[in-house]
Structures are given as structure tokens and as C-alpha cells.
Amino acid sequence: MGPFIKFLFSKTFIINLLIALLLLAGGLYATLNYLDDYSLHGQTLEVPNLEGKNFEQMDTLLNPTEFTAIITDSIYLKDKIVGEIVDQDPKPGKTVKQGRKIYITVAAAEPAKITMPDLVDLSLRQASSLMETYGLVVGKLSYRPDLCVNCILEQQLDGKPIAAGTKILKGIKIDLIIGHGLSNELTQVPYLIGMNTSMAESVLLSSYLNVGAVFYDADNVLTATDSAQAKVYKQSPFYSEGPTIQMGSSVDLFVTMDTNRIVHTVNPTDTL
Incomplete structure (x- = not known):
């Protein structure tokens, strides 16, 4: 057996090897603990x-x-x-x-002020998009006989016309007067069950309808966050397959945080 082989089996080499392994294990343990504390791992x-x-x-x-x-x-x-x-x-x-x-x-201490945009002659879709960029909310929709179908004829604040360029508070509702031709046009009542109030309002506006009264489930709609997240479990009038209601009419919403109250009597995909 050569000297090197004898050294590998010697007591000195084995002791040094054990010491080296212990130092390596200790260093590895300390490194892992440091990384664990640094990254807050597991906490x-x-x-x-x-x-x-x-x-x-x-x-x-x-x-x-x-x-x-x-x-x-x-x-x-x-x-x-x-x-x-x-x-x-x-x-x-x-x-x-x-x-x-x-x-x-x-x-905030007070609402920010913005300049009222000019919505006249825009379509309802265009006006809604422009108002959103200004931080305004679409209020009540009213319809007036006019050759310009679905055009914005007038913009109002608190029942009075408001001119473009007027300084107003951000976040307020602007009522719109819309032309609907020279006859009383009807529209379909959309299916709103399962939607939050914001989505339901958007769908109603696209059908030229208004949100009526909103009834919150007193058992579980307790905060402003709940109000925003609550879903429609009942609507009045209910969904119609064809045009049955006059444009500008209102639809009442009943909303809840209790998903067990939301029952689909109509397949939502069939209403699209």
C-alpha cells in the first residue's frame, strides 16, 4: 500500500476530514439561516x-x-x-x-374640479367614454323626439343645461338628453343577474335605460366596499327577449353579498 493510500486511512486525515465536513455544514446552516431571515421566508x-x-x-x-x-x-x-x-x-x-x-x-378634503366637456352631437357610447376620461358619471337618460337618433341633444346638471367649459366637481353625475327619432322606440331589458351595480349600470346604458332604485341586502351589504362588490339577485322589470320597454325607462336593482341568493333562471349566455 502506497504512502498516499496509507494517509487516506490515517487517523490524522480522518480527523481533518471530519473537521472540514463540520465546518462546511456549519457554514451552510448559517448561510441558509441568513437567507431565510433576509427573505422572510416562511413568515x-x-x-x-x-x-x-x-x-x-x-x-x-x-x-x-x-x-x-x-x-x-x-x-x-x-x-x-x-x-x-x-x-x-x-x-x-x-x-x-x-x-x-x-x-x-x-x-380627500374636497373633490377636484374639472372642465365640463362638450358632449352635444356625440353618440351615447362616445359621450360615456369621454365622461369616463374626465371622471364624470352618466346620470339620468331622457329621450326627446329628434331626427338625430341616439345623439346627445343636451347635457344637464341638477336639471339645468350646463355649458362646455364650465368648472364642475369631479365625480358628479351629468344627465343627458338623447334624440330617439320621431317615434316612441322600445328597447330590450337586459339580463343583469350576477352583475355588480357598476356593470349593471353600464349594460343598462348600452340599452338606453337608466338604473332605478338600488335595494341593498341589509343582512350583508354593510360597507361602501360591500356596496361596490354586491351582485344583482333580482331586477324589475325582468329580462325580456325582445324590445318591450321604452327607451329612457328605469330598471330597479336588488343586490346582495350572499351568493346563495343569486339564482340564474335564464342562461346568461343565451341573453348575449
């Missing part, structure tokens, strides 16, 4: 409920090593205090990784 937390709190309280409400709050939007709400958090993402109760950013929307 998750439940997102707290910040809605209703004031943004100035964030230093006491959130541990900076756990969450960071970032304002992404502000909105004016009459019943909210300036700086009050009205929405958050992720939502309360969701399990996320430690160090996650929480994006919040706070109540």
Missing part, C-alpha cells in the same frame, strides 16, 4: 383592517417590519373625515408575506 401575517382608521395613525397601527402603507388614490366622500382610509389592497384578513405593502385609498 406570513394576516392583513389588518385599516378601513375607517386615519392615515396619520399608521405609525401606531402598523409595525414597519411587518407592513408598509402606501396611498395610491384619494376620493372625496361627504360622510368621511379627511385622511380616513376608505379602501385597501390586500383586503383585511388575507394572509400575506411579512413586509408586504398595503395600498390604500383615503378620503
